[in-house]
Every structure is written in C-alpha cells, then in structure tokens.
C-alpha cells in the first residue's frame with residue numbers, strides 16, 4: 001500500500017479527478033480555495049477543464065450545463081457560497097443531473113467566520129433550495145474516507161441521477177494525513193448509458209432521444225408524475241445507500257452520535273474512557289441523507305444502553321434526526337457549540353462521566 | 361412542381377403558445393432557419409447544436425427548437441451555456457433570453473460570459489417589459505411607459521433610465537459581435553436573420569461572444585393591437601434603442 005502525506009483539499013481534488021471528473025467550476029472562498037487552486041493546475045494536465053466562475057450562482061449553473069452533456073462534473077465551495085448555489089442545486093435535482101458538490105463548511109450564519117463548522121447540516125439534509133428533493137449526502141470523517149467515497153460517488157450519482165453532496169469542513173480540507181490514492185478512471189459518457197444527455201440529436205432521429213434538460217412541468221399532472229419519479233428514487237436510495245459506523249457500541253452504556261471531523265473527537269473520548277473501564281461507544285452516520293434511522297435505533301435500543309450524547313459543531317442540527325431515531329426510548333443529551341468551537345476530548349469525557357454519575 | 365418554401369426542420373410541429381402579434385415566433389423562426397441553412401451549407405454538422413431557453417414567455421422554447429435543449433433558471437442561461445460549450449466545444453450553443461432574464465436578474469451571467477469571450481450566440485429579445493408575469497416594469501422599460509409596477513409611467517428619477525445592453529456589452533473587451541435588430545418589417549427581418557446567422561458563423565469559426573438584440577413587440581402587455589404595437593415600437597423603442605452593429609471584431613479585422 002503506497003501511502004502519501006497529502007493535504008485534505010488536494011487529496012479530495014485529486015480523488016475527484018481519479019474518479020473521472022474532468023470539469024470543475026467554482027469561485028474562491030476560504031477554507032476550500034486550495035481545491036480550485038489545485039484543479040486550475042491539474043485539469044489542463046489531463047485534458048480537463050477548470051473555469052473560475054464570476055460567482056457561485058454561475059458556477060452551479062455551469063455544472064448544470066456541463067453535467068447535462070453526460071460529463072463528470074464537480075464544484076466546490078464553503079457555506080456562504082453553497083447558499084448561493086442552492087438555486088442551481090434545486091434545478092439540478094429537478095432535472096435529475098448527476099454531479100458532485102463539495103461543501104467545506106465554515107461558521108455561520110451569514111459571513112460567520114472561516115473556521116470549520118457543521119452549521120449546514122439542515123441545509124444539506126432538509127433541502128437547501130426550493131421544492132421536494134434530496135441530495136445523496138456523505139459526511140466522511142477522514143481524508144482517506146473522502147477519497148474512497150469519491151471513487152463511487154459518480155457511480156451512485158449516475159445510477160440514481162442525483163447530485164451527490166460531500167458535507168465536509170475546514171479541518172478536513174486543511175489538515176494533512178497519509179492517503180492511498182486510487183487508480184485513475186477514464187470516463188467517457190455514452191448515449192446508451194445516459195439516454196437523457198445532450199449529446200447530439202437531429203431532425204429525423206428518434207424524437208424520444210432528443211435531450212431536454214429541464215426541471216419545469218407546468219401542469220399539475222406532469223409535475224406530480226415527475227415528483228413521483230423523484231420520490232421513488234429517494235425511497236430506493238434510502239433502502240440501498242445508507243452508510244454508518246458502529247464503533248464499540250455492542251456493549252456501550254452511553255452511545256455517542258457524531259458525524260464528520262468531530263466524530264474523531266468522540267472516538268478519542270470513547271477510546272480513552274474504555275481504557276479507564278467505562279462502556280462507551282460511537283454511532284457515526286456516514287450518509288447524513290439518507291440518515292441511518294433504523295441502524296441508530298438498533299444501536300440505542302440495546303438493553304444496556306442508558307443514554308445518548310449527540311456531539312456537533314453547531315447548536316444541535318443532526319440532533320433532530322437522532323431524536324427521531326431514538327423516539328424517546330432513551331434520554332438524548334447534546335454537546336455542541338456554534339461559532340466553530342470544537343468540543344475537546346476532555347470536554348466530551350467530562351460530560352459522559354457526569355451522565356454516568358447521574359445514573360443515566 | 362418545385363418546392364419554393366418549406367417549414368424549417370429546426371422547429372418542431374408543436375404550435376407556439378405566443379399571443380397574436382408577438383414577435384417571439386418570428387425570432388424563433390429566424391434562429392431555426394439560420395441553423396438549418398448552416399447545416400445545408402455544410403458549415404455545421406446536423407445535430408451538433410444545443411439551445412438554452414430562458415424563464416420568460418419563451419420558457420417553452422425547448423418544445424419548439426428541434427434540437428437538444430436546456431431550460432435554464434431565470435437569467436442563468438449564459439452560465440448554463442458556458443458549461444455546455446466547455447464540455448462540447450465543437451457544438452453550436454445558443455441562448456435565447458428576454459430582457460428581464462438578461463438585463464435584470466441575469467446581468468452578471470451575460471456580462472461575464474461576454475467578458476470571458478465565451479463562444480456563444482445570445483439572442484436577446486427586448487420587449488421593454490416582463491411579458492410572462494403579466495407586464496411588470498423591466499430595466500428596459502421606457503421612461504414614462506406604464507406597466508403594472510409603474511402604473512404612473514416609469515420615473516427616471518426613481519428607477520433610472522432604461523438600460524442599453526448592446527451598447528454596454530460592446531464595451532466589454534471579450535465580446536466579439538454585437539448587433540441590435542428588429543423584426544417590425546420585412547427589411548428588418550431579413551437584416552435580423554443575417555445578423556443571427558453571422559453570429560452563428562462566428563461561433564463556428566471559434567470566435568468569441570456574440571449577441572443579437574432583437575426589439576420585439578408585446579401587444580398583450582403594451583395594451584395595443586398587433587399593428588399599433590409595431591407602430592409603438594417604431595416610434596418609441598427604435599429611437600431610444602438605435603438599430604445597427606455595435607461591435608464586429610470580424611469586420612474590424614477585414
């Protein structure tokens with residue numbers, strides 16, 4: 001296994017290229033600017049396209065344009081920029097175009113700050129733009145996990161014709177870790193594989209094959225039919241694509257829940273408390289949409305579990321999904337801060353010990 | 361018996377939904393015929409064209425143009441077309457946009473497509489009003505013109521003088537060819553078609569951003585019958601929006 005020490009943003013960008021992405025459209029914003037910077041140097045080397053758009057609004061619409069031709073396309077931004085992309089994301093979801101979108105989250109609301117944060121969980125999982133839609137949303141917790149997920153992200157996006165969102169944060173983009181890079185995938189779209197794509201159609205060709213990349217269905221009946229198609233697809237994804245990790249939960253009395261980078265703090269707390277003889281475990285959703293409701297419920301409903309502690313770098317957003325999964329079967333507590341203040345291992349441990357002492 | 365006229369194949373058989381006297385239909389036909397002719401002249405491979413429809417009265421243009429089509433979000437057609445053209449550089453890509461779409465909500469996208477010198481043809485249909493939403497004031501609405509959101513007439517002191525997009529975009533270094541046309545009479549229709557076809561030819565030669573602005577009647581929201589509407593266009597719009605070539609880098613080089 002060849003491990004290279006890489007910066008998160010560069011590893012993520014390279015992984016997208018290895019997964020076949022040949023079109024990048026974006027706009028600079030901290031803490032993800034190294035991604036467009038990397039792309040601007042790398043894309044020309046491999047015959048790809050890097051284009052700095054005039055805004056995130058334009059960038060996501062360029063994604064709409066390029067993805068509609070069947071190519072593998074990616075865009076990247078951070079929270080305020082991702083807010084601007086919501087219009088385009090909704091249209092892309094409506095038009096059922098596969099693509100990959102990265103949100104390297106920073107503090108909010110508004111301009112917030114440039115430190116890592118998890119404040120966009122609601123936006124990512126509950127629909128940031130208008131209309132009934134979802135994005136297949138991954139929240140990996142290490143650079144390697146982002147890279148590995150990227151390698152199948154386009155296949156999922158294309159299988160379901162859905163945009164894939166990576167919910168990352170400034171820490172993962174800025175830190176360095178050893179990574180194993182996969183082999184390069186050379187991707188060529190075909191009309192057979194993507195009959196909906198705009199790849200050339202002339203009068204006299206089969207009218208059913210003329211591409212119309214569109215999210216508008218003006219009659220109630222047509223829009224209902226269209227949303228039924230989307231909803232059926234979302235149910236399939238919920239059935240097939242849920243990803244999660246149970247870490248030392250099999251005999252845990254306290255189950256922690258956390259996603260992304262902060263789950264690593266939770267994991268350290270679990271390991272340290274285990275050393276001290278406390279039975280603590282971590283349940284980590286890897287897909288945050290679809291959320292692993294049933295799997296979390298199963299982990300929490302074990303007889304020895306006394307309570308759940310949800311840890312986030314926000315004021316309690318995934319907490320709502322955790323509560324839905326637990327459905328009152330156990331007390332659920334929350335430890336988190338907004339303003340990009342990461343909980344420390346010590347803080348998490350102290351909270352768990354207090355919970356155990358209270359007999360929860 | 362010889363065929364002297366045929367409907368262009370680049371329009372579908374779907375009946376236009378446009379109001380009587382609306383100029384959108386004429387402009388559609390000029391765009392479609394230009395593509396058709398370029399194919400027949402061997403300058404463009406059949407099927408190698410993608411259009412982008414706007415949000416506005418021509419929102420259903422994807423049902424009318426008989427080629428691969430996109431429907432863009434309001435104002436975003438130049439960004440969508442940029443993505444298409446970058447992915448398919450050998451394809452003829454055009455956007456078709458109204459004045460609310462291009463001159464209001466989509467100014468950033470069109471200015472920057474021009475600025476980057478995107479190899480696109482933009483057909484800009486200026487009818488001095490928001491047709492689709494029922495006749496509100498556009499940035500192009502003339503001073504004194506009554507609309508549903510300027511019921512006392514457009515007041516320049518309150519909301520500025522009408523924006524002149526051809527003049528403005530011709531000042532952007534990246535634009536290649538900008539002309540303003542009208543389709544109010546046969547002479548102008550023929551001129552307009554020439555301009556559209558020339559813009560497309562420039563794109564096929566790999567030249568930069570081209571925009572053809574077309575002054576267009578909206579009898580319904582101007583509250584006029586089709587004949588009066590054309591007269592109003594001639595007496596009010598053409599003087600403020602003079603017809604002609606604003607920029608032609610191709611001609612400058614000759």
Ligand SMILES: Cc1ncc(C[n+]2csc(CCOP(=O)(O)OP(=O)(O)O)c2C)c(N)n1
Nearest residue numbers: 415416417434458459460461489490491492
């Ligand atoms: C984001 C957004 N804002 C507003 C609208 C509503 N809207 C639809 S068409 C339109 C105006 C179109 O006017 P114009 O571009 O001049 O085209 P016309 O109908 O006159 O041809 C507006 C404001 C919309 N669809 N999307």
Ligand code: SF4
Nearest residue numbers: 378379382417491578
């Ligand atoms: S409202 Fe105006 S622009 Fe729209 S179709 Fe009718 S005449 Fe044409």
Ligand SMILES: [Mg+2]
Nearest residue numbers: 458459489491
């Ligand atoms: Mg208009």
